[in-house]
Amino acid sequence: MSPKDTAGTRRGDRFGGITPGRIGMAVVAVLLLVFIFENTRDVKIRLLIPEVTMPLYLALLGTALLGAACGWYVGRRGARGRK
Template sequence: MARTGKHQQSRTPFLSRPGVRRLAGFVLVTAIALVFVFENTTSVKIRLLVPEVTMPLWGALLIAWGLGILGAAFTLHRRR
């Protein structure tokens, strides 16, 4: 028996929800960034203000990516 009246709720499709769309974009960008990071495996010299360190490029890119995610999360948290 079909429900009619005020008890019936309209449901939005799963992929049309704003949270799912944002998460899908984040997952896509993260996957592309991680492929880029792990394809760059050469060692590079990086100057950290005064000291100079030699480390794999993927490590430096991963650190920069993580700091970017933290900065974005902090910015979004402060807007609320």
């Protein structure tokens, strides 16, 4: 087979197929959203000095987004170092 024949069948291709990693991340994302939206009561949160009252789901969602952004940044930095 030539490389052109197998180009779309590589594992981890940009848009090609469902991989176990993608299934795992989808399951984690759904569980994260269920956990976040099950916790809707107001809580007091200390942000360095001020104390604010906000719904717990907003604090959890903000924390998840910050964690995802940090993970993306570290992943991009690591990929650049391997080139």
